Every structure is written in structure tokens, then in C-alpha cells.
Amino acid sequence: MKAVVKTGKGKGLLEWRDVPEPKVGPGDVKIKVKAVSVCGSDIHIWHDAHPYWPPMILGHEFSGEIVELGPGVEGWKLGERVVSETRTGACGACPACQAGAPQVCKMKRPPGIGRDGAFTDYLVMPARLLHKLPDNISYEQASMIEPTACCVYGLIERVRINAGETVVVQGPGPIGLLTAMVARAAGASKVIVSGTARSAGLKLQKALEIGATRVVNVGEEDLEKAVLAETHDVGADIVMECSGSPGAIEQSFKIVKRLGKIGVLGISGKKEGVMVPWDVALFKAPAVTFCFSSSWTAWETVIRMISSGILPVEKLITHRESLAKWHEVMTVLESGKGIKAVMSPEA
Numbered sequence: 581m582k583a584v585v586k587t588g589k590g591k592g593l594l595e596w597r598d599v600p601e602p603k604v605g606p607g608d609v610k611i612k613v614k615a616v617s618v619c620g621s622d623i624h625i626w627h628d629a630h631p632y633w634p635p636m637i638l639g640h641e642f643s644g645e646i647v648e649l650g651p652g653v654e655g656w657k658l659g660e661r662v663v664s665e666t667r668t669g670a671c672g673a674c675p676a677c678q679a680g681a682p683q684v685c686k687m688k689r690p691p692g693i694g695r696d697g698a699f700t701d702y703l704v705m706p707a708r709l710l711h712k713l714p715d716n717i718s719y720e721q722a723s724m725i726e727p728t729a730c731c732v733y734g735l736i737e738r739v740r741i742n743a744g745e746t747v748v749v750q751g752p753g754p755i756g757l758l759t760a761m762v763a764r765a766a767g768a769s770k771v772i773v774s775g776t777a778r779s780a781g782l783k784l785q786k787a788l789e790i791g792a793t794r795v796v797n798v799g800e801e802d803l804e805k806a807v808l809a810e811t812h813d814v815g816a817d818i819v820m821e822c823s824g825s826p827g828a829i830e831q832s833f834k835i836v837k838r839l840g841k842i843g844v845l846g847i848s849g850k851k852e853g854v855m856v857p858w859d860v861a862l863f864k865a866p867a868v869t870f871c872f873s874s875s876w877t878a879w880e881t882v883i884r885m886i887s888s889g890i891l892p893v894e895k896l897i898t899h900r901e902s903l904a905k906w907h908e909v910m911t912v913l914e915s916g917k918g919i920k921a922v923m924s925p926e927a
């Protein structure tokens with residue numbers, strides 16, 4: 581089968597190669613990939629700006645059909661439509677795993693990052709990580725369950741949004757836009773999405789289409805003023821930092837209300853760290869929650885939300901292509917001219 585392989589450590593080093601089909605071990609299922617969406621971290625791995633353990637096939641946001649059951653697998657059938665969580669390798673024994681948070685285990689090696697992923701025809705995953713897809717969720721929608729689960733985990737399970745709260749989402753990339761969509765579905769009264777001039781056309785426009793009540797192009801407008809005007813000079817109940825930009829990270833503390841909540845979903849890529857206005861933060865006393873990855877419960881919640889129609893995630897798809905066009909697709913996304921791209925190995 582053909583696969584997009586990150587062949588070693590360094591910039592670039594992605595190759596379209598022939599690889600053998602994977603073999604199932606005990607407890608595993610073999611999945612025929614039906615759709616795989618491109619994540620920002622795939623682009624970061626391409627450019628050596630995200631952890632990864634090569635050589636491995638790229639791709640962790642996927643959906644597919646079960647085509648083989650390994651020894652000992654129970655409760656699953658051939659032909660079932662599934663998605664899979666990505667916490668392969670989590671040890672099950674460390675304090676994080678024992679506390680019910682295997683997604684932050686330091687031994688975790690997700691598909692597409694620390695083992696073979698889904699930019700190919702078939703991959704093997706442990707059956708215990710699967711979630712069954714309802715018939716009314718398409719494979720294309722399902723390929724976006726993983727990133728959406730990170731947003732639901734962050735905003736609903738960790739930051740604990742309440743209905744009626746005002747939410748600022750910084751960074752209108754896929755994670756920011758999905759977070760904005762989740763905020764509306766969870767009952768936010770206002771959802772303000774901010775982005776740079778580069779994102780003003782496509783992404784901020786999309787934010788309005790999917791339920792943002794206000795967008796701010798920070799190249800033209802002062803976000804702090806805009807947020808204060810929208811919140812009667814109080815500040816936002818919740819700021820979801822989805823940009824990873826040092827300027828926006830610093831800004832989070834200025835636009836959140838006193839005793840408000842800041843949720844962090846964006847990776848900065850800065851090895852040297854970023855600035856936090858420490859005393860502003862201290863005096864305002866917000867709760868800051870880092871929201872890495874997702875939980876089993878968030879996956880189930882997302883599946884119910886998409887199935888019921890309250891999270892139309894497919895609205896973020898700007899590109900639908902065959903996997904063979906992966907290089908073109910990743911180049912377009914990197915240039916900022918796309919939001920979510922879904923690829924199919926079959927097309």
C-alpha cells in the first residue's frame with residue numbers, strides 16, 4: 581500500500597512510499613481508512629516543530645471500517661464503522677494513567693506521531709480505543725471527531741463552560757473554529773473569535789458562519805477594547821487560547837474578567853517559552869487550565885453532538901482530495917488558504 585512516511589528527524593523528510601500492510605496482534609483491529617483529515621500538528625511534524633518518533637506513517641484524525649479482528653477481540657464485528665482514540669502506548673501504570681488521564685501519559689505514542697498512522701490504506705489500532713459511529717455520521721465528519729474531542733474536553737470537561745457565559749476564542753484555525761462551535765452548542769451567550777489579518781478573509785468569515793457573534797481582526801482592531809465593549813467593561817468569562825501566538829497568550833490575561841477562566845489549546849512551538857504578564861494575572865486571579873488532548877467521555881459527547889446535528893463540523897471542510905494529493909493539500913493549508921482538508925485513500 582502507499583503511505584505518507586516521515587522518514588527521520590529533521591525538516592521535510594516526508595515521502596510517498598510503498599509499505600507493507602500492517603498485521604494485527606492480540607487485541608487489535610485492522611481498519612480500512614475511509615477518511616483522514618489533516619491536523620496542524622501534521623504540518624508541524626513536516627517542519628520538525630512538534631514531537632514525533634520516526635519512521636512512521638503520518639495522520640491521526642481518521643475514520644474507517646473494521647476489516648480484520650486480532651486474537652481475543654470481543655464486541656466488534658467486521659464491517660463496523662469506527663473512529664479511534666489516539667492514546668496508544670499509554671502505560672496504564674503511571675500516576676496520570678492511574679488517575680484516569682492516559683492522554684497525558686509520557687509513554688503515549690499516538691498513531692501518526694509515535695507509530696504508524698492513517699495517511700495510507702490500512703492501520704492497526706487496539707480495539708479498546710475504538711468508538712462506534714452512528715449511521716448518520718459520515719466518514720468525512722467522523723475524521724474530525726478527534727480534534728473536536730480535544731475542544732469538548734477543553735471547554736466543557738476542563739474549563740467547565742456554563743450556559744450564558746461569554747467566550748473569546750483566540751486563533752481561528754480548525755481548533756479555534758471547532759471550539760467556537762462547541763461554545764455555541766454549549767450555550768455561550770457571546771462567542772468572539774479573533775485572528776490576524778492573514779486569517780481575516782477565509783477564517784474569520786467562517787467563524788461568523790458557524791456561530792461566532794463577533795470577529796476581531798487584530799491587525800485592524802484592538803481586541804482588548806472590543807472585548808470590553810462586548811462585555812460591559814467586565815472582560816470575558818472565558819478565553820480559549822487556540823493560537824499559540826505569544827502576543828495572544830499575553831493578551832489572554834488582559835481580556836479575561838477578574839476570576840474568569842483561561843483554557844489553553846494552542847501550541848506555541850517556542851522552545852524558549854512565552855511571556856505572561858504575571859502581576860496582571862495575579863491581581864485578576866483567573867483559573868488557567870491547560871487542556872492537552874482528550875478523554876473517552878469527550879469522544880462519546882462529540883459523537884452524540886455531531887449525530888444530533890448541533891455540531892456541523894463538516895462546515896469547516898474547505899478541501900476534499902485523494903490521499904495521493906497529500907503534498908498539494910498540506911501546502912495549501914500551510915499557506916492559510918484552507919481550513920480543514922479531508923483526504924481519502926480510495927478517491
Ligand SMILES: [Zn+2]
Pocket residue numbers: 619620621640641726727
Ligand atoms: Zn490533530
Ligand SMILES: [Zn+2]
Pocket residue numbers: 670671672673674675676677678682685686687
Ligand atoms: Zn501512563
